[in-house]
Amino acid sequence: MQTSKDWLQYFSNNLQQKRIDWSVQPSITNEALKPILKSIQAWQLGETSDGSNLINVCTRYAKKINDPCYIGAMRLFIKEEQKHGNNLGRYLDLVGKARIKKNWGDSLFRKARHINTSMQWFTLAVITVESAAQIFYQCLKDATDCKLLQQICTDILIDEAPHIQFQQQRLQAIIKLQRNSNKWLSITLYKMFFYCTALVIWVAHKNVFKAGDVNFKKYSMKMKSKYDKTIGRLDAGDILSDKKELVPVYYKNKHGFFDALYYSFQGMCLFFQFERNGKIQLVIAAATIAAAALLGISAAEWITVLVCVGMVIGMEMLNSALEQLCNKVESGYDPVIKAVKDIAAGAVLFASIISIAIGVIIFLPKLLQVA
């Protein structure tokens, strides 16, 4: 694993490399440019970000771990990304196309970067985007006959592999300092973030991927292989040994069927007795069932209503259990724990919205008839 000083040295040397021959004129027709233009414009905008938020977070982090060289290395990393943006911009100028100022994907990432104050999430986001970028630029290179555009893509591809290595080593260092219980949560959330972001990038740039002969299946397989080589490798040794320890503990603690039934019943009582939302939902469920009985709904409608009641209360129970676990693992503020709690609460909200919509479909016509 390289030190920040090593990376500083690497980036300083790499920035001196001039791999593009700008005397070569672009040779691309408007027809060939059409399906890839929007993506080139979007990546050009994304690569030219000033990185100020990343530098602020990185400066705080470097002070905390007492590694001033890391700030310098990160500044040069951002400079290298801006070089990619400038080269793509210069290409757009040469082919007479505009550099865009706004794009939905870029705005989404900028907003996420603005809210984020954690080094680990910045690092994860960079690994994810860089992994997709490697596939994107290879596809762009394969999709065009323009020698100049091919040179630009090659230059970016040469830079991207060390970029991922730089960020992967940092994420490895960050996760090493976390407690084992936090590590599990973090890696699960990393995985979700990685694949959700990969999907967004596919939707936004599928024309270029397809032009480079990469369909969704190939793209997914390539992203999985990149995940396995980066985030999948984080502390693999520790995680495997945790897994080995967990298996015997789980089997040792197994109870008989009636014990399990008793504990499940106890869990239900705890939920309805102590959880405010449990009490509210119990009242709503009782009112819904009473209304269904009064309005004389059909058998199929009864099944739908009962599934909805079960889904919302079941989700709320899981949400409460997860919340208890999170509070036990981390009593103070932790961005990962916050995300876990928010997602679990979001699951309840999602189930509730669907149930309300179903309730309106079933009950509204009957209520109107009564009125």
Ligand SMILES: [Fe+2]
């Ligand atoms: Fe880049």
Ligand SMILES: [Fe+2]
């Ligand atoms: Fe990069």
